[in-house]
Amino acid sequence: MADPDGSLVLQVVGLRKHFGGVQAVNGVDLAVAEGELRAIIGPNGAGKTTLFNLISGDLAYDSGQIYFRGEEINGLPPPELCRRGLARTFQITSIFRRLSTLENVQTALLTHHRRHHNLFRPARRLYRDEAMVLLDRVGLVDQAPKPSGILPHGDQRRLELALALASEPQLLMLDEPTAGMAPRERHEIMALAAGIATDARLTIVFTEHDMDVVFAVARRITVLHQGAVLAEGTPLEVRGHPEVQRVYLGQRRGTAR
Amino acid sequence: MRVARWLVAIAILLILPPLLPSFLVVVMTEIAIVALFATAFNLLMGFGGMVSFGHAAYFALGAYAAAILVKQAAWPMLLGLAAAPFAAAAGALFFGFFIVRLTHTYFAMLSLAFAQIVFTVVFKWKALTGGDDGLLNVWPPAWLKSPLAYCYFTLVVVGLAMLALHAIVDSPFGYALRAIRENPRRARFIGVNVRRHQLQAFVLSGFFSGLAGGLFAFFNGSVFPDFAYLNKSFEPLVVALLGGVQSFFGPLAGAVGFKILETYIARQWPIYWPLFLGAAVVFVVVALPQGFVGLLQRRAWRTRTAR
Amino acid sequence: MDFVTSLFPWITNGPLIVVQVMSGLSVAMFLFLVSVGMSLIFGVTRIVNLAHGSFYMVGAYLMVTLAEMLPDHPLAFWLALLVAPLGVGLLGGVIEVTLLRRIYHREPLLQLILTFGLILVIGTLVLLVWGPDNKSVARPEALAGSVKILGQPFPSYYLLVLALAPIVAVGLWVIFYRTRWGMLIRAATVDREMLGALGVDVATLYTQVFVFGSLLAGFGGALSAPTVAVALGMDGDVLTTAFVVVVIGGLGSFAGSFVSALLVGELQSFGILVFPAVSIVLLFAIMAVVLIVRPWGLLGHPEE
Incomplete structure (x- = not known):
């Protein structure tokens, strides 16, 4: 099943997962090529977050295969996936709240460079410059010394993005990166992520509720419905897809202009 | 400035003991040992977010390893003391392997269960441990026998151990440990093998607890099964809590306060000591979750920001 | 077989086994009373009440005074026997309202530490009120002697304990499964969010549950007073064993406490015959294995 020309960063084949009697992910196929900016959309309960958790190793799946850069990653735990170049963010902001903003990023860098078993070197001075570069990229230089838990919500989302970038991933998975943000801020952070992706030649897969954001940045869109892929294509194709119009866009005409 | 402060502290510690009445020299020695035990414990609680209810097990393993090697195998004292932390670390590795699989309340309970097993084994294995009677006459050699000499010896050993612990807290290892405390899931996704890291912290904590136990064996001149009992497990917890678990030196401050109070209150009114201790714990939990050091720090922070 | 009987001569002694089983059952009764309350309190409030052994001890001392x-x-x-548990229930109520109520929203560890502090406070207060000497409570006249069971003497007071056991178990079952209050408690154990949705006054329910759990522990202590030397160390002994019972059965599980109390009661009763030296180790080893394999206990539910 491995992809023949090796240009796929992520390939998902027939993935299934159920919770009790609910089939949360029901035979999903997905192929994401290198450098893509892929949105995964769908109504609440379509299985987006479950799919994310399955791919990132947070949950075990019932059947199917996941290939990351041509290798099957069945059963690999998150730290191992992180090492291989898969990073992610969470729908509910997930940072180290009582560490300073700088320490957050330094810790991620230390781990990425496999230095986190070192017992006797002061970590304060390690990867400080690299961390500042990353913070600069997400616009948080001024916040570096503050405890990250007291940053405004939007800045915490940016910090989480920096944490994910610290491991120099090939694939970055963002689970509703704009959740809880004001509309203007949403476009800013997505433009930021898209810019970083282009610069670093990394592939991004993201889920998003805000259709404005999705259609503004995504180059391809996958629509999930009831745990299965309903449609896939360019924003234009998806917008014109009759099924999508019926089950999804039709209901939220307000946001899906 | 920082260095100067440190030099002053060291100078005071070096000059003070001969000036003190001899019973205070003994108290000071004990404070140092309790401070080490509580700081080792706090590596887990304050920095790793893991609360052990059975840390007496590693204290006792260290104490008994030293006592048994010196008494039953006739090792020299220094070698026996050097073996103590390794014996405790081995125990911590074995028990910790299972304990770190659990979280929160269950973590605390399994650590307690293992400590009770250690206690019972120590209590029942008369041939090796002397059972209820303990092992007596575990004294250091002549050159360390005076309270003053042993006080200096303890200060040096504890000082070095605290230095190592301080370095560990500030090291990359310590950063990753704090990251796990804050958010284990996120830690996994930046590439930390959470359980393995927790186990390493557990072993390190056991190592230094065992060193404290070894020092205490020669300080006390005897070892008893109580060293592994519940009350002993709660000692570092109470001390760290009183001093403040969020700061590295909280347990040290807690140990000073705890032992001075114990010396005066427990001697004057031994019956009221547990009442006082219990009430203090209840008070700290309900009113001062950051401990006394935390309170001072908050004050300091407030005055600094107010300026 | 010869080898086994030489090690454990009582194996061939049928009547002795029966008496041993019965005394195991009465131990189980005491364990059940204290552990079901502890488990209940955990199920609803998520607090592991380390002072539960102290409540048991206070129950026994109140019996002495009464x-x-x-x-x-x-x-x-x-x-x-009726009044002593009520006194303990009152004590539990005071503690819940003045202290525990302030820390429900805080880290579980602080809650554990607080109840540990209570052990020390209650222990010292008991020492101050009742003094350091062991006390004893006379059994009621009708139950002072012993009866012969298959030729073996068996204290008649234990017959009372054994007779009360099913009554208590059935009574609790009715409360938990046949009353609205019991339904609320079970709902709280499974999903606390639901309580708010049901429009329940959660604070009051917590107090009620804590008082009820304390009352059960107090009843256990009062009932056990005539069978033991009422002494200061009771709190720790009872706590450790009850703790093992609750963990093995599953925190928050009523049936788990019941089954586990039987198991541990019999194990203690026979353990003393079989492995006198290591019966406690055996207990903690079983608890450790349960925690490793099924941390939520034999009949408990895994936490989400």
Whole structure:
């Protein structure tokens, strides 16, 4: 099943997962090529977050295969996936709240460079410059010394993005990166992520509720419905897809202009 | 400035003991040992977010390893003391392997269960441990026998151990440990093998607890099964809590306060000591979750920001 | 077989085994009373009450005082058995309202530490009120002697304990499964969010549950007073064993406490015959294995 020309960063084949009697992910196929900016959309309960958790190793799946850069990653735990170049963010902001903003990023860098078993070197001075570069990229230089838990919500989302970038991933998975943000801020952070992706030649897969954001940045869109892929294509194709119009866009005409 | 402060502290510690009445020299020695035990414990609680209810097990393993090697195998004292932390670390590795699989309340309970097993084994294995009677006459050699000499010896050993612990807290290892405390899931996704890291912290904590136990064996001149009992497990917890678990030196401050109070209150009114201790714990939990050091720090922070 | 019987001569002694089983059952009764309350309190409030052994001890000491205070009357014992648990329930209520209520929203560890502090406070207060000497409570006259069971002597007071056991178990079952209050408790154990949705006054429910759990522990202590030397170390002994029972059965599980109390009661009763030296190790080893394999206990539910 491995992809023949090796240009796929992520390939998902027939993935299934159920919770009790609910089939949360029901035979999903997905192929994401290198450098893509892929949105995964769908109504609440379509299985987006479950799919994310399955791919990132947070949950075990019932059947199917996941290939990351041509290798099957069945059963690999998150730290191992992180090492291989898969990073992610969470729908509910997930940072180290009582560490300073700088320490957050330094810790991620230390781990990425496999230095986190070192017992006797002061970590304060390690990867400080690299961390500042990353913070600069997400616009948080001024916040570096503050405890990250007291940053405004939007800045915490940016910090989480920096944490994910610290491991120099090939694939970055963002689970509703704009959740809880004001509309203007949403476009800013997505433009930021898209810019970083282009610069670093990394592939991004993201889920998003805000259709404005999705259609503004995504180059391809996958629509999930009831745990299965309903449609896939360019924003234009998806917008014109009759099924999508019926089950999804039709209901939220307000946001899906 | 920082260095100067440190030099002053060291100078005071070096000059003070001969000036003190001899019973205070003994108290000071004990404070140092309790401070080490509580700081080792706090590596887990304050920095790793893991609360052990059975840390007496590693204290006792260290104490008994030293006592048994010196008494039953006739090792020299220094070698026996050097073996103590390794014996405790081995125990911590074995028990910790299972304990770190659990979280929160269950973590605390399994650590307690293992400590009770250690206690019972120590209590029942008369041939090796002397059972209820303990092992007596575990004294250091002549050159360390005076309270003053042993006080200096303890200060040096504890000082070095605290230095190592301080370095560990500030090291990359310590950063990753704090990251796990804050958010284990996120830690996994930046590439930390959470359980393995927790186990390493557990072993390190056991190592230094065992060193404290070894020092205490020669300080006390005897070892008893109580060293592994519940009350002993709660000692570092109470001390760290009183001093403040969020700061590295909280347990040290807690140990000073705890032992001075114990010396005066427990001697004057031994019956009221547990009442006082219990009430203090209840008070700290309900009113001062950051401990006394935390309170001072908050004050300091407030005055600094107010300026 | 010869080898086994030489090690454990009682194996061939059928009547002795029966008596041993029965005394195991009465131990189980005491364990059940204290552990079901502890488990119940955890299920609803998520607090592991380390002071539960202290409540048991206070129940026993109140029994001592009541036995001295009440006039010498055949009914005095039964009145004391009724009043002592109420006193402990009151104590539990005071503690819940003044202290625990302030820390429900805080880290579980602080809650554990607080109840540990209570052990020390209650232990010292008991020492101050009742003094350091062991006390004893006389059994009621009708149950003072012993009866022969298959030729083996068996204290008749234990027959009372054994008779009460099914009554208590069925009574609790009715409360948990046949009353609205019991339904709320079970709902709280499974999903606390649901309570708010049901429009329940959560604070009051917590107090009620804590008082009820304390009452059960107090009843266990009062009932056990005539069978043991009422002494200061009771709190720790009872706590450790009850703790093992609750963990093995599953925190928050009523049926788990029941099954586990039986298991541990019999194990203690026979353990003393079989492995006198290591029966406690055996207990903790079983608890450790349960925690490793099924941390939520034999009949508990895994936490989400």
